[in-house]
Amino acid sequence: MLYQFEFRRYQRKFAPPLTTNHGIWEHRNSIILRLTDARGRVGWGEIAPISWFGSETLKQALDFCRQLSGKITSEAIFAIPDDLPACQFGFESALERVGEKMTNLPTLTYSGLLPAGEAAIHVWQSLWEQGYRTFKWKIGVEAVAKELEVFNLLIRSLPNSAKLRLDANGGLSYEEAELWLETCDKFKAQIEFIEQPLPVGDLAGMLRLSECYQSAIALDESVATLKQLESCFQQGWRGIFVIKVAIAGSPSRLRQFCQQHQLDLVFSSVFETAIGRQAALQLAAELSPQNRAVGFGTNHFFAPEKSNWLQSLWNEF
Numbered sequence: 001m002l003y004q005f006e007f008r009r010y011q012r013k014f015a016p017p018l019t020t021n022h023g024i025w026e027h028r029n030s031i032i033l034r035l036t037d038a039r040g041r042v043g044w045g046e047i048a049p050i051s052w053f054g055s056e057t058l059k060q061a062l063d064f065c066r067q068l069s070g071k072i073t074s075e076a077i078f079a080i081p082d083d084l085p086a087c088q089f090g091f092e093s094a095l096e097r098v099g100e101k102m103t104n105l106p107t108l109t110y111s112g113l114l115p116a117g118e119a120a121i122h123v124w125q126s127l128w129e130q131g132y133r134t135f136k137w138k139i140g141v142e143a144v145a146k147e148l149e150v151f152n153l154l155i156r157s158l159p160n161s162a163k164l165r166l167d168a169n170g171g172l173s174y175e176e177a178e179l180w181l182e183t184c185d186k187f188k189a190q191i192e193f194i195e196q197p198l199p200v201g202d203l204a205g206m207l208r209l210s211e212c213y214q215s216a217i218a219l220d221e222s223v224a225t226l227k228q229l230e231s232c233f234q235q236g237w238r239g240i241f242v243i244k245v246a247i248a249g250s251p252s253r254l255r256q257f258c259q260q261h262q263l264d265l266v267f268s269s270v271f272e273t274a275i276g277r278q279a280a281l282q283l284a285a286e287l288s289p290q291n292r293a294v295g296f297g298t299n300h301f302f303a304p305e306k307s308n309w310l311q312s313l314w315n316e317f
């Protein structure tokens with residue numbers, strides 16, 4: 001089946017910029033795409049790469065879109081190479097939605113992302129009032145002694161019923177990870193997990209840590225693409241897998257892998273727009289364990305989107 005294909009670049013400003021161990025992130029750039037079939041039915045998709053996470057770069061995704069010169073078949077969509085996982089997601093989710101109405105989002109429990117550093121102590125309350133009961137805080141940004149100090153203030157200010165996730169983005173040394181896990185073991189009831197404590201290359205270290213401490217460890221950057229997910233599973237990881245659907249690759253192959261194995265999954269945003277989010281959350285609703293909030297409480301990192309943002313994007317050319 002042949003589809004007409006159009007795409008537009010889209011950019012949103014983080015307000016304030018997002019600080020993680022990877023650095024400071026000022027703008028979220030992605031590609032919005034539209035497939036149209038022979039009967040004029042339309043399907044929208046989003047390509048939202050994060051190259052430092054292991055997906056293709058935005059330039060590689062744009063080059064791929066440009067060389068299609070305005071048309072693509074469903075066979076070609078399922079043949080998009082594995083080194084373009086964000087393109088696989090964007091095109092395949094658009095294909096799945098040709099002619100479909102945007103259905104309302106499934107009811108899920110969301111985790112609210114807190115800003116790194118001390119700001120977290122002043123932000124969690126407004127998210128709590130919006131109904132969040134799970135929060136994620138970035139560590140590995142400032143010196144570990146300073147962050148442990150802030151952690152002690154944060155964990156004591158949170159209600160006992162709140163759950164806290166810590167995300168190091170691979171920025172801790174083995175000793176710092178041990179220090180954090182010892183600390184978390186003292187707050188077992190409130191700490192849900194530590195995400196990617198060690199760099200991607202040190203799966204052995206994270207396997208060892210998961211044997212020595214009670215607090216759970218989640219892999220994120222280590223399992224960013226479906227290929228990496230399968231590899232960590234084959235190397236014995238049975239802890240938590242963070243799934244960033246929009247950069248993992250083909251949604252149908254991801255669904256197949258997750259349904260084949262009983263995995264402990266946490267679905268996570270890549271700061272996509274409502275288009276990518278809709279597709280990612282539909283998969284999360286199918287595959288997310290009941291007891292895991294989805295990491296899509298991120299909209300407050302952007303200025304609110306204009307309701308007609310998609311039309312104005314599409315008509316601006």
Ligand SMILES: O=C(O)CCC(=O)C1=CC=C[C@@H](O)[C@@H]1C(=O)O
Pocket residue numbers: 018020050111112113136167169220267268269270271294295296297298
């Ligand atoms: O997972 C969440 O709760 C929100 C999304 C999130 O934390 C991230 C999205 C993309 C890149 C990173 O900054 C960060 C992460 O590492 O998980």
Ligand SMILES: [Mg+2]
Pocket residue numbers: 167169195196220221242
């Ligand atoms: Mg993470």
